[in-house]
């Protein structure tokens with residue numbers, strides 16, 4: 001809980017670039033925390049490319065509202081969530097200017113979250129635009145998790161995103177390496193399409209904690225697309241998400 005603001009502890013999940021698995025990580029961390037008994041809410045603030053409705057299988061649902069504020073949707077995984085994808089027609093937010101997008105973030109965060117919500121995870125848009133600035137200045141997260149693939153370019157971008165939090169006095173809880181190593185489902189051989197270990201090395205250089213790595217795996221992608229995130233089950237990759245959630249919970 002922050003000093004300025006009553007309510008759940010806010011943890012932002014950010015990345016420098018899009019497509020590195022930020023939404024996948026946020027959803028699976030939320031589910032893993034819920035399984036540990038933490039009351040979690042998830043805000044999909046990736047206003048220009050909301051993907052949480054697909055991951056949670058709530059696409060096309062419209063939240064009810066009370067006093068002009070939306071009521072977050074429940075999910076079968078025990079994670080209440082709310083996304084711009086639930087509030088506007090697909091693609092509509094794409095034409096928004098920065099201040100509108102930043103205003104939309106406020107609507108999502110100040111929605112009717114359950115009274116007993118302990119943690120609000122925020123799936124930020126990639127990069128360092130208006131939404132992220134509003135996030136750090138107005139809503140002061142208790143901390144931020146940064147996700148990157150092992151490639152140098154994604155790492156440099158993640159470092160830039162890290163500076164945004166630093167400057168605003170928001171502690172970076174740690175870095176996660178996603179798409180780290182690929183185990184071929186046919187021959188079993190592991191290869192590193194994007195390299196591996198780069199994020200851990202960067203965390204060392206930046207003197208930030210390294211929270212763990214998630215492999216590049218077909219079933220992670222398939223599970224997300226099918227509204228069956230891996231952390232909800234007991235498949236091969238659930239453990240990687242649960243281990244990171246454990247570090248967040250402590």
Ligand code: ADP
Nearest residue numbers: 018019020021022023024215216217220221224
């Ligand atoms: P971002 O939020 O950073 O834009 P997403 O979480 O939407 O990225 O992921 C982009 C795509 O990559 C999605 O199709 C997702 O299912 C897939 N993906 C993410 N992480 C993994 C992974 N570890 N293994 C396989 N596919 C992944």
